[in-house]
Amino acid sequence: MSINFKHISKAGARIMERLANPPKGIVRHQAKEQAKALPEFLQPDLPILPREQRFRGPRDWRFMPGDRVVVLHGEAKGNIARVTKHDTATNGFILDEFGPTKTVAVPKDFWTEGQTTHMVNLPVLLRQRDLRLVAEVEDPADPTGATTKTVAVANIVYKGQYYDEDYKRMMPYRCVFGQPDLIIPWPRPEPVEDGPLATDSEVAREQTFWVDSIARGSIPQQAFVTIRNPHSKHRRGTITPADLRKLVAPDMPLTETKKAYLEEQKMLHSRPKPVLTDADKQMIGDRVRQFMEAGERK
Amino acid sequence: MNLFNTLKTGRHFSSLSFVSKEWKLIETRRVAAKPTYKVGDPKPAHIPERYKKVPDYKYGDPTVFKQSAKGLYGGAFIRFGNSISESKHKTRRTWMPNIVKKSLWSETLNKKIPLKLTASVLRTISKEGGLDNYLIKDKSARIKELGPAGWKLRYEVLKLKEQRSKEHLKNLETATNSEGKEVYIFYNGTINGKALRITKSKNSLLNLLYPLEKIEQKADGHVLTRRLYSDMYYGASIEDVLSKLDQYNFDLSTVSV
Numbered sequence: 001m002s003i004n005f006k007h008i009s010k011a012g013a014r015i016m017e018r019l020a021n022p023p024k025g026i027v028r029h030q031a032k033e034q035a036k037a038l039p040e041f042l043q044p045d046l047p048i049l050p051r052e053q054r055f056r057g058p059r060d061w062r063f064m065p066g067d068r069v070v071v072l073h074g075e076a077k078g079n080i081a082r083v084t085k086h087d088t089a090t091n092g093f094i095l096d097e098f099g100p101t102k103t104v105a106v107p108k109d110f111w112t113e114g115q116t117t118h119m120v121n122l123p124v125l126l127r128q129r130d131l132r133l134v135a136e137v138e139d140p141a142d143p144t145g146a147t148t149k150t151v152a153v154a155n156i157v158y159k160g161q162y163y164d165e166d167y168k169r170m171m172p173y174r175c176v177f178g179q180p181d182l183i184i185p186w187p188r189p190e191p192v193e194d195g196p197l198a199t200d201s202e203v204a205r206e207q208t209f210w211v212d213s214i215a216r217g218s219i220p221q222q223a224f225v226t227i228r229n230p231h232s233k234h235r236r237g238t239i240t241p242a243d244l245r246k247l248v249a250p251d252m253p254l255t256e257t258k259k260a261y262l263e264e265q266k267m268l269h270s271r272p273k274p275v276l277t278d279a280d281k282q283m284i285g286d287r288v289r290q291f292m293e294a295g296e297r298k
Numbered sequence: 299m300n301l302f303n304t305l306k307t308g309r310h311f312s313s314l315s316f317v318s319k320e321w322k323l324i325e326t327r328r329v330a331a332k333p334t335y336k337v338g339d340p341k342p343a344h345i346p347e348r349y350k351k352v353p354d355y356k357y358g359d360p361t362v363f364k365q366s367a368k369g370l371y372g373g374a375f376i377r378f379g380n381s382i383s384e385s386k387h388k389t390r391r392t393w394m395p396n397i398v399k400k401s402l403w404s405e406t407l408n409k410k411i412p413l414k415l416t417a418s419v420l421r422t423i424s425k426e427g428g429l430d431n432y433l434i435k436d437k438s439a440r441i442k443e444l445g446p447a448g449w450k451l452r453y454e455v456l457k458l459k460e461q462r463s464k465e466h467l468k469n470l471e472t473a474t475n476s477e478g479k480e481v482y483i484f485y486n487g488t489i490n491g492k493a494l495r496i497t498k499s500k501n502s503l504l505n506l507l508y509p510l511e512k513i514e515q516k517a518d519g520h521v522l523t524r525r526l527y528s529d530m531y532y533g534a535s536i537e538d539v540l541s542k543l544d545q546y547n548f549d550l551s552t553v554s555v
Contacts, residue, residue, distance in 0.1 A: 007343070236341035241532035242525055247335045247342070249350040253456040255434050
């Protein structure tokens with residue numbers, strides 16, 4: 001049961017619904033107003049995207065930090081740079097010093113250590129369509145296969161997947177479109193130090209429980225109380241005598257007339273049923289015989 | 299001529315007024331069937347805040363002309379039609395029942411009850427010989443025309459009548475106590491080897507048990523409220539209450555003859 005009576009009333013639901021799903025125009029307007037309020041050095045180069053449009057994994061991003069890319073548009077067109085970071089809010093890529101940069105004025109409060117001027121060079125966020133992957137492939141001109149050639153990959157396709165030890169997750173094989181046997185490996189990520197509470201991946205992946213029956217649950221019946229939420233809204237409890245008085249109305253007392261009627265009915269039903277005895281049958285037979293004999297005499 | 303008189307199917311005259319009774323509006327009301335609830339069943343999604351004080355009315359609340367739920371309207375409703383002018387022009391109009399406000403004396407409740415009622419119901423009440431007689435009549439037409447307000451009054455009257463009739467004491471054995479007064483015997487038997495003839499009802503015994511039970515619970519670190527107490531002894535028999543009293547060293551001879 002909800003505390004705001006949503007289970008009973010829909011009052012105000014329209015406003016809450018509007019807040020949850022604002023119209024597109026309102027969203028655009030709000031983004032614009034928000035951008036106006038930010039100083040230039042904090043303004044993002046790309047629009048902030050709604051959560052459902054943001055990239056979720058390597059399949060969406062295509063280029064991971066460490067990948068070499070060539071810039072296709074803008075002032076840094078033709079430069080080969082390395083991806084240093086993803087900007088998850090805008091689906092943008094931040095490149096190293098070979099990528100495009102902008103010079104903005106930063107107030108003194110935001111200065112970093114060693115900064116001597118207000119003007120700072122910041123990397124410009126780039127969209128995925130502004131970039132193309134750069135890879136080293138075997139030079140087809142060299143039959144020995146010893147030399148490699150730097151190429152820009154027009155398009156990427158994914159084929160199958162494998163567990164990547166460094167990323168600690170399943171990763172798709174990144175192939176060149178039209179040449180599925182040519183796999184471009186993912187860049188090696190920065191190694192992450194395990195925290196003091198981390199469990200070794202070998203230990204975590206070791207199987208310690210085997211299902212012995214699909215008909216019977218492995219959790220004992222008594223243990224359910226401990227694993228289920230004691231404050232669940234579905235756990236309503238049972239009807240108490242006090243609840244019963246709220247749910248069940250009292251009975252209307254019977255009137256004197258009704259009582260007398262019921263009494264009479266009871267009496268009528270309890271009367272002994274007359275039974276046809278042999279003597280009665282004999283008497284009836286005698287009467288019929290007398291009647292028939294009288295008829296014959298006439 | 300006589301034959302013609304008996305067979306003729308002309309207009310018949312009657313003093314009965316059918317004019318504004320709309321039985322259809324009462325009989326066709328849909329009242330949801332109530333599930334049967336028991337103590338210990340899973341709680342339903344919604345439980346009303348207050349206790350139900352009046353029996354459920356078979357015909358429910360009026361769906362049209364809702365003011366009739368608050369008075370004795372005798373099954374009369376607002377009616378709609380046209381007033382037709384000499385040139386046959388029709389103008390919509392309504393006919394309201396002839397509603398009067400009146401305080402009527404209830405013999406059983408021993409008080410005046412302020413009521414909104416139709417003039418025809420007022421006439422019926424005087425023919426029946428009083429408000430109580432009007433309310434407690436058993437005919438199905440009367441039940442239909444009572445409405446929710448009448449049904450509530452009927453319950454109050456009948457409940458008080460039943461309490462005063464002492465019907466529940468009718469089959470009880472009687473005895474004379476030490477003061478020479480005649481008393482009812484509510485329980486005749488033995489509790490923990492003691493032969494008892496108890497002169498107090500179960501509810502009176504529960505009232506005697508309450509302070510003892512409260513002390514007992516307090517010793518265990520629990521706070522006993524009247525509500526918890528009544529839930530605790532829900533459905534307990536008089537033997538259960540007596541044995542509990544005896545367990546708490548209550549002198550049962552004070553309630554026995």
